[in-house]
Amino acid sequence: MNPLGLTYRQLEDEFRRTYGRGEYHAAALYRAFYQSRHFDLDSLPAFQASPILLEKIRRDFDFSGLSLANSAVSDGVTKLVFKLADGLAIETVVIPMASHATVCISSQVGCRMACRFCRTGGMGLRRNLTASEIVAQVHAVRRFLGIEARNVVFMGMGEPLDNFDAVVHAIRIMEDQRGLNIAQRHMTLSSVGLPDGIDALGRLNWSRLRLALSLNAPNDAIRNALMPINKRFPMERLKSALHRYPLGRGGVVFVEYVLIQGVNDRLEHARQLARYLEGVPVKLNLIAYNPGGHAAFEAPGPRVVDRFHRALVEMGLFVRIRGAKGASIRAACGQLGCN
Numbered sequence: 001m002n003p004l005g006l007t008y009r010q011l012e013d014e015f016r017r018t019y020g021r022g023e024y025h026a027a028a029l030y031r032a033f034y035q036s037r038h039f040d041l042d043s044l045p046a047f048q049a050s051p052i053l054l055e056k057i058r059r060d061f062d063f064s065g066l067s068l069a070n071s072a073v074s075d076g077v078t079k080l081v082f083k084l085a086d087g088l089a090i091e092t093v094v095i096p097m098a099s100h101a102t103v104c105i106s107s108q109v110g111c112r113m114a115c116r117f118c119r120t121g122g123m124g125l126r127r128n129l130t131a132s133e134i135v136a137q138v139h140a141v142r143r144f145l146g147i148e149a150r151n152v153v154f155m156g157m158g159e160p161l162d163n164f165d166a167v168v169h170a171i172r173i174m175e176d177q178r179g180l181n182i183a184q185r186h187m188t189l190s191s192v193g194l195p196d197g198i199d200a201l202g203r204l205n206w207s208r209l210r211l212a213l214s215l216n217a218p219n220d221a222i223r224n225a226l227m228p229i230n231k232r233f234p235m236e237r238l239k240s241a242l243h244r245y246p247l248g249r250g251g252v253v254f255v256e257y258v259l260i261q262g263v264n265d266r267l268e269h270a271r272q273l274a275r276y277l278e279g280v281p282v283k284l285n286l287i288a289y290n291p292g293g294h295a296a297f298e299a300p301g302p303r304v305v306d307r308f309h310r311a312l313v314e315m316g317l318f319v320r321i322r323g324a325k326g327a328s329i330r331a332a333c334g335q336l337g338c339n
Contacts, residue, residue, distance in 0.1 A: 283320070
């Protein structure tokens with residue numbers, strides 16, 4: 001049993017059912033495991049007087065976490081490669097901010113969405129991550145780097161809504177105040193846009209969880225070519241799901257748009273994009289294509305990016321140009337992939 005896959009209440013129930021103990025011992029273990037960089041079960045006063053209980057917990061629980069296989073640093077960005085128990089690997093990125101750190105985590109080994117501009121999409125789907133493997137990435141950042149993560153973004157390897165149950169459970173674990181204590185308002189789930197998954201997420205009524213949409217095209221023809229999932233879920237169906245999504249007061253959908261030279265970067269595309277987004281409260285992030293996908297794409301030049309940006313602003317959209325920190329170590333958007 002791995003505590004990284006349990007909410008506090010689940011751990012407490014397990015203590016009552018298996019060991020006949022309750023909140024005192026469960027809270028002591030949960031708090032120390034999640035909040036101590038160097039976890040030592042033997043040093044916890046709650047267990048020192050109960051050697052038999054201590055031995056049972058050592059037998060029943062796995063406190064090992066993820067195995068760090070490799071790491072690289074560039075532009076202040078750290079990429080961590082973790083080896084899983086079955087020998088597969090995932091990548092996690094730590095992005096320094098002005099007053100905190102953002103951890104970009106993976107939800108799958110590979111991805112079945114096959115977006116042509118994304119290196120992870122070229123891997124295909126190897127398997128889903130468990131909730132404990134998702135949470136373990138944030139826990140490992142604290143353990144290996146000594147960094148307290150305030151923001152978590154599901155923008156690493158995989159499509160979060162394609163691994164819905166594990167991702168939802170991981171969010172519940174990460175927000176527990178006794179553990180990692182990361183509020184939902186500091187978490188962002190980024191999806192290619194699976195309407196059924198967006199609807200299921202909406203039914204949870206998590207209005208503070210940030211929803212991001214990887215859109216990348218102004219019309220169905222271009223999106224079909226870039227993102228095969230659009231053939232199954234065209235843009236109008238996706239927009240309907242966004243309209244149904246229960247945003248909190250003042251809430252927005254964060255839209256990500258990867259600009260690819262000669263594909264989706266013309267002024268005509270900017271106008272089409274603005275029309276498509278009418279009626280949806282959004283904040284738009286423009287990202288110049290980062291080399292690493294499995295197609296021969298190129299990034300547009302700065303003047304093209306600036307022109308596209310200005311056109312959207314003039315049409316009333318809130319738009320930011322996102323940089324490409326970490327590109328030299330393949331840690332930028334679309335570059336993750338352990339193949």
